[in-house]
Amino acid sequence: MHTYLVTGGAGFIGSNYIHYMFRKYGDDIRIINVDKLTYAGNLENLKDIENRSNYRFVRADICDKDAIAAIFAEEDVDRVVHFAAESHVDRSIETPEVFVQTNVLGTAVMLNSAKAAWELPDGSFKPDHKFLHVSTDEVYGSLEEDGGYFYETTPYAPHSPYSASKASSDMLVKAYMDTYKFPANITNCSNNYGPYQFPEKLIPLIINNALQGKNLPVYGDGRNVRDWLYVEDHAKAIDMVQETGRLFETYNVGGHNEKQNIEIIHIILDTLREMLPESDPRRANVSDDLITYVTDRKGHDRRYAIAPDKIKSEIGWEPETMFAEGIRKTIKWFFENEEWMKNVTSGDYEKYYDSMYSNR
Numbered sequence: 001m002h003t004y005l006v007t008g009g010a011g012f013i014g015s016n017y018i019h020y021m022f023r024k025y026g027d028d029i030r031i032i033n034v035d036k037l038t039y040a041g042n043l044e045n046l047k048d049i050e051n052r053s054n055y056r057f058v059r060a061d062i063c064d065k066d067a068i069a070a071i072f073a074e075e076d077v078d079r080v081v082h083f084a085a086e087s088h089v090d091r092s093i094e095t096p097e098v099f100v101q102t103n104v105l106g107t108a109v110m111l112n113s114a115k116a117a118w119e120l121p122d123g124s125f126k127p128d129h130k131f132l133h134v135s136t137d138e139v140y141g142s143l144e145e146d147g148g149y150f151y152e153t154t155p156y157a158p159h160s161p162y163s164a165s166k167a168s169s170d171m172l173v174k175a176y177m178d179t180y181k182f183p184a185n186i187t188n189c190s191n192n193y194g195p196y197q198f199p200e201k202l203i204p205l206i207i208n209n210a211l212q213g214k215n216l217p218v219y220g221d222g223r224n225v226r227d228w229l230y231v232e233d234h235a236k237a238i239d240m241v242q243e244t245g246r247l248f249e250t251y252n253v254g255g256h257n258e259k260q261n262i263e264i265i266h267i268i269l270d271t272l273r274e275m276l277p278e279s280d281p282r283r284a285n286v287s288d289d290l291i292t293y294v295t296d297r298k299g300h301d302r303r304y305a306i307a308p309d310k311i312k313s314e315i316g317w318e319p320e321t322m323f324a325e326g327i328r329k330t331i332k333w334f335f336e337n338e339e340w341m342k343n344v345t346s347g348d349y350e351k352y353y354d355s356m357y358s359n360r
């Protein structure tokens with residue numbers, strides 16, 4: 001039976017991963033979720049599993065060495081899945097330091113704590129103990145509009161403070177693997193969407209604003225391209241890489257679902273119109289007239305696109321959820337969880353929204 005230490009499990013991808021793992025393995029695993037509960041962490045995301053006897057939540061900062069060491073001392077952890085991070089590019093442009101603190105220093109603390117707990121007197125590591133570092137395709141920089149893909153061999157060229165901090169964290173993991181033969185993998189994934197995503201990110205922000213008849217802010221010309229992946233497919237990839245991937249390897253996750261931002265917005269508007277019954281008062285709010293072009297993001301990367309050849313050929317993973325299906329599932333989830341959206345958009349979210357969008 002594996003015992004997982006999951007960091008950032010109260011966030012978007014982490015909570016989807018925890019749900020996925022309990023659905024797949026039931027009582028055959030134990031999960032300890034360590035999360036600081038920043039604005040992005042929300043225990044509501046885990047309500048339906050919080051009372052499981054094989055689940056434990058610890059509120060802690062991954063930069064707090066003593067708190068992390070205590071978990072390794074108390075629990076027989078043999079799997080770490082490291083999601084915890086500051087994750088939003090726009091926030092990183094405003095406050096880079098917190099990204100360096102959590103994403104770089106926090107990763108160093110996680111690596112060092114796992115190394116201390118797992119290292120044997122001869123410098124080797126306990127058998128079948130593994131660390132998976134969840135990273136992003138943004139470390140590779142930006143692709144030309146008319147071609148090319150990110151491969152595992154693509155040189156790192158991060159542009160935003162967020163991607164620079166994630167690139168640094170990847171380098172630390174690589175350094176631990178090279179120096180100590182520390183048993184780890186890195187996954188670099190494209191843009192995720194799905195349930196529990198905080199509405200600072202494009203897709204939930206557009207769904208939420210459209211339902212309320214609020215402007216839909218499009219940065220620049222709206223033609224920046226992202227490669228969208230349904231979050232459950234990402235959760236599955238992480239599990240497959242950790243269980244069947246070659247140790248010390250990096251795997252890119254994503255693939256062949258490139259869309260311009262403006263296309264995404266039109267798909268969301270069309271899907272909302274399809275899914276909302278005529279009698280629903282929100283239907284009248286949903287309109288193309290809400291689309292508002294605003295000042296571009298500073299240093300906005302033009303295009304991301306993953307070539308998932310390695311993960312497909314070595315591990316047999318490929319995306320399963322077509323965008324048309326994934327976006328319907330996502331919208332359905334937001335319809336059924338109006339209270340969740342109300343809760344996360346009350347209070348500080350309004351301040352964030354005003355500061356980010358009022359001068360654009």
Ligand code: NAD
Nearest residue numbers: 008010011012013036037038040041061062084085087192
């Ligand atoms: P998120 O912002 O939704 O969640 C981050 C979680 O980490 C939150 O629960 C937050 O409370 C927690 N956290 C933040 N700082 C912490 C700290 N110092 N100590 C402990 N917990 C802390 O992020 P997400 O979108 O779920 O992304 C998760 C991971 O996946 C990140 O490492 C991100 O870089 C990576 N990633 C995200 C995407 C995407 O599209 N969202 C794509 C590829 C990779």
Ligand code: DAU
Nearest residue numbers: 087088089136137138190191200201202217218219224261
């Ligand atoms: O590629 C993986 C990355 O995807 C992850 O590492 C990040 O954690 C995650 O936040 C995401 O980064 P992006 O910057 O690509 O995602 P975001 O949802 O912020 O923006 C997607 C695109 O939409 C981007 O080109 C900017 C644009 N955008 C975004 C917002 C919030 C808008 O046009 N308007 C908006 O209001």
